[in-house]
Amino acid sequence: MALGQSSRVTVLRKCLQITLSVQCLGAAWRLFTAPSVMLELGAGHPDAGGWGWSEAVARPLELGLAWLLLASVPWVLLWPRWPGLLALAWVFLSFACAQAWLGGHFLSHWEPAAHAVRFAAPLALALLIPQALASPRRVTQTIWLLRVAVAATFLAHGWEAWNLHPVFVDYLIAAGDRLLGIAVSQATAEQLLRLIGLIDLGVAILILTTRSSAVAFYMAFWGFITAGSRIVHDDWPGAYAALIRAANGGLPLALALYWWKTCDSEANDGHESK
Secondary structure, three states: OOHHHHHHHHHHHHHHHHHHHHHHHHHHHHHHHOOOHHHHHHHOOHHHOOOOOOHHHHHHHHHHHHHHHHHHHHHHHHOOOHHHHHHHHHHHHHHHHHHHHHOOOOOHHHHHHHOHHHHHHHHHHHHOOOHHHOOHHHHHHHHHHHHHHHHHHHHHHHHHHHOOOHHHHHHHHHHHHHHHOOOOOHHHHHHHHHHHHHHHHHHHHHHHHOOOHHHHHHHHHHHHHHHHHHHHHHOHHHHHHHHHOHHHHHHHHHHHHHHHHHHHHHHHHHHHHO
């Protein structure tokens, strides 16, 4: 692998490591402090899609998973290995599928698509472990995995926004009040949400059809904004929800940095050849 490509892969890998570690921290925090979908699934009544376990059984298992996720934070940053990364991908995919299975939320059947970046992050990192084996073909597979996952998440969120997800409306109203000091009416929030939905759907298509670092940087910016909206709406108790959504901005940021450095490398090669 050329030195320039090796440098780009290093940036990609580090971005994925940081993103995944923050995501794991948020997931562990959620499991420690609040009942989660896994407890709802385990202790829920079978008629409602649960397994019918007692809470005395389900809660210790959930706390055990929380400790494993917390321990994975330094491991992902310092010594990630593909078997553990595949296990993390399975955990986050399970969260998404459990939410879809239990239902009861607005467009809950879209949860696996909305969470695509969360389980794609460890899968993408696993493809780059160890870096010495990150062949050009494997790097290409990683980039496409990231593109599809980011597109799926923005597509799902765009569709939720277009259909006026009630929670998203509340986020816009809270942002206007707490950040801008203005009163945003329900009708205005709904109009803004429709526009946001169209933009999300548009960039979801663009991330698949172009290699634009500008599009990816925008998606990273908006992904971090939407993750941070949980803190704006719920104050600091919503911080774990923001951390869990680190991949909403982190994965498009990884793409943006990789493509940006690729353009710089190609430009430098062009100058050197003259």
